[in-house]
Amino acid sequence: xxxxxxxxxxxxxxxxxxxxxxxxxxxxxxxxxxxxxxxxxxxxxxxxxxxxxxxxxxxxxxxxxxxxxxxxxxxxxxxxxxxxxxxxxxxxxxxxxxxxxxxxxxxxxxxxxxxxxxxxxxxxxxxxxxxxxxxxxxxxxxxxxxxxxxxxxxxxxxxxxxxxxxxxxxxxxxxxxxxxxxxxxxxxxxxxxxxxxxxxxxxxxxxxxxxxxxxxxxxxxxxxxxxxxxxxxxxxxxxxxxxxxxxxxxxxxxxxxxxxxxxxxxxxxxxxxxxxxxxxxxxxxxxxxxxxxxxxxxxxxxxxxxxxxxxxxxxxxxxxxxxxxxxxxxxxxxxxxxxxxxxxxxxxxxxxxxxxxxxxxxxxxxxxxxxxxxxxxxxxxxxxxxxxxxxxxxxxxxxxxxxxxxxxxxxxxxxxxxxxxxxxxxxxxxxxxxxxxxxxxxxxxxxxxxxxxxxxxxxxxxxxxxxxxxxxxxxxxxxxxxxxxxxxxxxxxxxxxxxx
Numbered sequence: 225x226x227x228x229x230x231x232x233x234x235x236x237x238x239x240x241x242x243x244x245x246x247x248x249x250x251x252x253x254x255x256x257x258x259x260x261x262x263x264x265x266x267x268x269x270x271x272x273x274x275x276x277x278x279x280x281x282x283x284x285x286x287x288x289x290x291x292x293x294x295x296x297x298x299x300x301x302x303x304x305x306x307x308x309x310x311x312x313x314x315x316x317x318x319x320x321x322x323x324x325x326x327x328x329x330x331x332x333x334x335x336x337x338x339x340x341x342x343x344x345x346x347x348x349x350x351x352x353x354x355x356x357x358x359x360x361x362x363x364x365x366x367x368x369x370x371x372x373x374x375x376x377x378x379x380x381x382x383x384x385x386x387x388x389x390x391x392x393x394x395x396x397x398x399x400x401x402x403x404x405x406x407x408x409x410x411x412x413x414x415x416x417x418x419x420x421x422x423x424x425x426x427x428x429x430x431x432x433x434x435x436x437x438x439x440x441x442x443x444x445x446x447x448x449x450x451x452x453x454x455x456x457x458x459x460x461x462x463x464x465x466x467x468x469x470x471x472x473x474x475x476x477x478x479x480x481x482x483x484x485x486x487x488x489x490x491x492x493x494x495x496x497x498x499x500x501x502x503x504x505x506x507x508x509x510x511x512x513x514x515x516x517x518x519x520x521x522x523x524x525x526x527x528x529x530x531x532x533x534x535x536x537x538x539x540x541x542x543x544x545x546x547x548x549x550x551x552x553x554x555x556x557x558x559x560x561x562x563x564x565x566x567x568x569x570x571x572x573x574x575x576x577x578x579x580x581x582x583x584x585x586x587x588x589x590x591x592x593x594x595x596x597x598x599x600x601x602x603x604x605x606x607x608x609x610x611x612x613x614x615x616x617x618x619x620x621x622x623x624x625x626x627x628x629x630x631x632x633x634x635x636x637x638x639x640x641x642x643x644x645x646x647x648x649x650x651x652x653x654x655x656x657x658x659x660x661x662x663x664x665x666x667x668x669x670x671x672x673x674x675x676x677x678x679x680x681x682x683x684x685x686x687x688x689x690x691x692x693x694x695x696x697x698x699x700x701x702x703x704x705x706x707x708x709x710x711x712x713x714x715x716x717x718x719x720x721x722x723x724x
Contacts, residue, residue: 237411238475239404240277240313240437242295243348244334245320250350254320254387255296277422277437277477278464282397290401293437293475295422312490313420313437316403317345318396319371323357323384326365335371344407346399347373347382353389411474416495417443421451421487422477425536426564430460432483436493442473447495448502449480451487453509455502456480486564489537529578531571532562535587540564542611543586546618567605569593576601586614631722636660638668638716641699650683651704655716661696662718669717670708678708682718 243251258280282290295314317338321331338345349362363376372378381399385392419439427433434456436449443449447458460481463469472478487493496502530547534540540562547557560581561574567583567590575581576597583598585607590598598605608614642654662668664685670678684703685692692700704710 233414234410234412235474237409237440238279238291238293239315239400239407239409240293240295240475241316241318241400242314243318243320244338246322246325246328246330246334249320249322249325249328249331250387251320252296254318254348254350254385254393255294257387257390257393258294277435279476280397282394282401284398284401285394288401291475292397292400292404293477295437312341313422313439314341314343315407315409316400317341317343318348318400319345320348320350320387321362321366322351323349323359323362324351324354326362327369327371332369344403345380346396346403347371347380348387348396349382349384350387352384352391353386359384411440413442413473415441416447417441417449417472418492418494421489421491421493423536423538424483424486424489426486427481428566430481432456432486433479433481434483434487435477435479438472438474438476438478440474441495442471443478443495445470447497448499449493449495450502450505451483451493452491453506454483454485454487455499455506456483457499486537489541527556527558527578527580529558529560529575529581531560531575531581531583533567533571533583533585533588534562534564536564539586543584543614546611546614566591567594567607569597572597572601572603572605576603582606584608584614584618586611629723632719633722634660634717634719635666636662636696636718638662638718640710640712640714640716642712643710649705649707651680651706651710653702653704653710654699655702656699657695657697660718661694662702662716663694664692666718666720668704669719670706670710671715671717672711672713677714678706678710680704680706680708680710680716 243254245251255278259278278294278296280292280294282292284290319331319335319338321327335345347366349359351357352359363373366373367376371380373380373382381403383392383396383399385396387393417438418441419437421434422437423435425433432454434451434454436443436451443458443461445458445461449456449458458480461469461472462479462481463472464477469478496505532540532543534543544559544562547559560578561571566588567585569591571583572594575583581603583603583605585605587609588607590605590607594605597603606617608617636657637659638655639658640653640655644652644654646652662682662685664682666682668680668682669676670680681704682702683705685695685700686702687695687698687700704716
């Protein structure tokens with residue numbers, strides 16, 4: 225006899241909030257204040273590099289006890305995909321703007337992500353405790369960029385805050401709760417859990433792990449989570465503080481350990497009760513996946529292969545984003561591998577057969593055998609922990625591998641007036657500069673009726689009966705070394721060869 229299903233239990237769902245804005249306008253400082261930990265100092269360069277989630281309790285001015293789930297999105301432009309994903313899973317956004325700097329290009333990029341996700345947002349004018357803070361000037365900057373806040377011709381809620389001192393944070397969170405209440409967020413606690421994968425990585429000790437954000441339903445120990453073509457038994461489930469828990473429900477971020485494969489970030493997940501159901505779901509998913517039969521066009525340009533290793537999958541996207549921005553008509557960049565984990569001897573072996581290959585690591589270690597093998601096989605390995613340092617290095621490294629190109633730059637035009645004599649291949653000529661200049665030891669193209677009949681080299685220049693290094697106007701004499709039969713009326717086109 226089957227167990228009778230419980231009636232749906234529809235309840236108010238806590239809001240999921242994303243804080244977005246310019247790289248140093250205070251997103252991490254605000255989250256740091258909210259959760260009383262020190263994210264800024266832990267992050268290299270003070271830039272948040274991974275998408276994470278934190279649950280923050282809040283009591284409104286009316287005395288209502290609420291919880292708010294905050295997503296932490298990276299600020300650097302390279303992490304655009306992660307920011308978009310953050311906005312995509314959030315219910316409300318906080319657009320943070322510095323009271324000193326006003327709206328910056330990344331502020332507008334963040335706003336575009338919010339608009340694409342089609343979620344409501346509030347504006348937090350931060351750093352009001354700074355000497356250069358000017359709220360009125362910030363309002364003007366917002367209006368100039370078509371961000372119309374309440375009291376300034378619009379209806380977007382805003383609060384003046386100091387994320388460092390905590391000033392105005394209660395007002396800001398009240399606005400977030402009010403905005404979420406207007407959206408009437410609800411969930412069914414009796415439903416099987418569904419949501420999104422917001423981060424995934426390989427833990428050296430525990431294996432494949434992923435951070436899940438539950439959108440609806442309740443997740444319980446003993447169930448199985450399915451995400452794309454990956455699944456995991458819910459045996460080890462931890463909350464955002466690292467504490468082991470048995471159940472998790474609406475708007476809760478959890479980490480699950482033990483996936484059979486690493487689930488893709490941004491993938492939706494759902495819950496089944498048995499391993500057999502999970503395996504059947506994945507098999508069905510694989511059967512419906514159609515791999516297009518495409519043949520990649522071979523580029524005639526020299527190839528620079530790059531193997532990327534990073535700590536988490538979101539970072540791999542960011543590095544790929546930086547590579548996508550590199551443009552050249554002389555080389556082709558090809559990512560031959562992109563995986564999470566430390567750099568191993570096997571990675572070095574993979575790229576060693578290809579000349580000019582680079583291994584790029586971000587927030588990972590280089591294992592000792594890999595380092596030794598790389599030195600022996602002359603394989604370049606570079607590691608970073610700050611994204612903008614990686615961006616600068618990538619551009620330099622790729623440009624250094626770009627083949628040099630000779631470019632001929634024409635410097636003038638000379639008309640041959642008279643042919644005096646020839647000795648072997650050296651012609652004594654009289655000419656006139658009609659444009660630009662001609663220099664000693666320059667190469668020249670010889671034209672007759674605009675058709676090139678040969679090339680030569682200037683061996684001597686004379687003007688006003690004196691040897692000169694160059695002639696820029698008037699008539700002059702010269703010695704030209706060439707195998708061409710040159711005659712009066714021909715033209716010389718002198719040029720310099722520049723290596724670029």
